[in-house]
Amino acid sequence: MTPDILCIGSVLWDVIGRSASVMDKGSDVPGRITRLPGGVALNIAMTLARMGRKPALLSAVGRDAQGIDLVTQCDRLGLITEHLYRSDDLPTDQYMAVEGANGLIAAIADAHSLEAAGDKILRPLINGALGSDTAPFGGTIALDGNLTESLLSVIAGHPAFTAADLRVAPASPGKAERLLPFLTSRRGTLYVNLEEAGILCQTRFDTAPEAAERLIQRGAARALVTDGGRTTCDATADGLVSADPPRVLVTRVTGAGDTFMAAHMNAELEGADRATALTRALAAAAAYVSGDITS
Template sequence: MLTDREQQIVELLRRDPLMGSEALAAAIGTTRASINVHLSNLGKKGVILGRGYVLATEPGAVVIGGANMDLKARSATRATPGTSNPGEGSMAPGGVARNIAENLGRLGDRVHLVSVVGRDALGETLLSHTAAAGVRVEHVARTDDVATGTYTAVLDADGELIVAIADMTATAHLGADHLRAARDVIASADIVVVDGNLSREAFDLALDLASGRRVIFEPVSVPKAAGLRDLLDARVHGVTPNRDELAALTDLPTRTDRQVRQAAAALHQRGIELVWVRLGERGSLLSAGDGIVEIPSVPTTVEDVTGAGDSMLAAFVHVLLDGGEAIEAARFGHAAAALTIASPHTVRPDLTPRLVSATLESAAPDTAAPHPKEPA
C-alpha cells in the first residue's frame, strides 16, 4: 500500500517519468534526500520500474525563453501621467516562456522549461512556484552573474496595460551550453515553443536542435521580432504575432486585413506553415497557406490583461499535442485567454482543460461556430 507522499510522487511521475528528484522535491515541498528514500521504496514495491519506462512516449512540449518575476502596479482610478497615482502592487513569477510552460503544466501536459534565472531569492521563488505547477525545471540554469529578470507593468484602473519595462538580462545569458545541455528533451519533444527573448545565436541554435520538431515562435515584441526576422525559415512550423509584430517580421504593412494576408503569405513563402495573427478584442486570423480563417475572441470581463497571450498560446499547443487541428486549437486558445483576462492572476491557478472547454461552450454560438476560409 502506498503512503500519501508516495501517491503524490507517482502522480508527478505519471505526468513526466523523467522528472528528477530535485524537481520532485520542489513540487512537493520537501528535501531531495527524502524524495530519494521514497523513490527507493517505490522501486522495492514494484511501482516504478525505471526512469521513463512507462510514459516516455507521451507527447510533450519544451518551452525556451524568458523567465522572470512580474511586478504589477494597478491604479485605483484612471491614471494621470506625470504624477503619483494611488493603487496597489503585486509580485508573481512571470516571463513569456515561463508563463506558457506553467499554463501547459496546469493543463496537464508534460512540459520542460529551458531558461536562465539568477542565483537569488527571486530565482528560488520562481523555480519553486513553476515546479509546483507541474513544469520540469531541470534545464533552467542558475547564474551568479546577473539577477533574476523582472517585468514591471503599470495597469490602468480597468486592467489595461499603460506601460511595461522588461529587464531580460538573465535570459540574454541563455547560451549554447545551456541549450545543448537540454538537447535530449528538445529532440524528443512533440512541440518546441521558442520566445523572442533569445539572442540571435541562441535562437538559431534552438531551431537547429529542434530539427524535425514542430517549432512555434512567439515574437514577444516588435523590436525582438525585427531582430530575429531574417532567421525565420522552414525550421519554424508556426508564428504567433500581433499586427505590429507581423509587420516587423516581414517588413510589410499590416494595417488592413488584406495587408495581413499578404504579410502572412510572405512568411509561408519561407516555409512557415502556420501564421496565427492576434487582433486583440476582435479575435485572430489563422493562416495555413491555402487560406485564412477569422476566429472571434471569447467575450469576457477585463480584470487584468497580463498573461492573456501566453495562456492563449499554451492552450493552442495543448490541443495540438492532443492531435487537434489548428483551428480547434486557436478557438481553445481564445477561451483560455478570456479566462486569464477575467482573473487577477497572470496564470490562473485553477486552469484546467475542462474549465477552458466549458468557457468555450458557454460563449456565443458564433464564437464557437466554424468560419469559412477566405482566399489568401
C-alpha cells in the same frame, strides 16, 4: 520526469502594478502591486501544467535568493526545472509593468541574464539529456523571443530542432524583428499580434487575416495573428482560418498572449482541428483577461 513539451525562454519574476483608473503619462493613482512567477516561457508552462501537461523549462535562473524562491515556486506548480541553467554570477531576471483601465501603460523587461547565458540554456537539447543533433527532440517546443537575435538565428537552422513542432512568439513588439530567421528558414509556427506582424513585414495592417496572409507570403510556415478583441487568424499555405474572441470585461492584459499560445498548443496536442483549436485558445485568453483564470 519526462516532459511532453519544452518551454524555452524567459523565466523570471513579474512585478505588476494594476489600477482600476484610466492612466496616462505621469498618472499617480491607487492600485495593487503583485509579484508573481512570469516570463513568456514560464507563463506558457504554467498554463500547460494547469491543462495536465508536463512542461520542462529551459532558461537561465540565478542562484540568488530570488532565483531560489522562483524555482521553488515552479516545482510546486509541477514544472520540470532540472534542465534550467543555474548561474552563480547572473541575477534572476525581472519584468515590471503598469496596467490601467485603458490597458498596458508601460513595461520594462530585464532579461539580461537570459541573454548573457546564451546557448548554455540549450545544452540539454544537445548533450543527450533531452536530445542531440543526431537524435533530436521530437515533441513540441514553445520558444520565446527574449533570446538574442544571434541565438534565435542559430535555433532556426540547428539540427537539434529539426524534429520538433516548433512554436515561436516574440517577447514584445520591440523584439519582434528577432523572429525574422524563422521567416527565411520557413520553420515553426509564429504567434504574433497585429503590431508585431507589421514589424516583421515592415508595414502596417488593418486586420489579422491580412497580416497573417502576408506573413505566409514572406516565408512563414504558419502564422497566428491576434488583434485584441477583434478577429484572430491562423494562416498556412493551405489557407486561412479566422475567429472572433468572446467579448469580456478586461481586467488584466499581461500574460494574455501566452495563455492564448499555450491553450492553442494544448488543443492541437489533443487532436483538435485548426478551427476548434483557435476557438478554444480565444476562449482561454478571454477567461484569463476577464480574471476567471488565476495567474
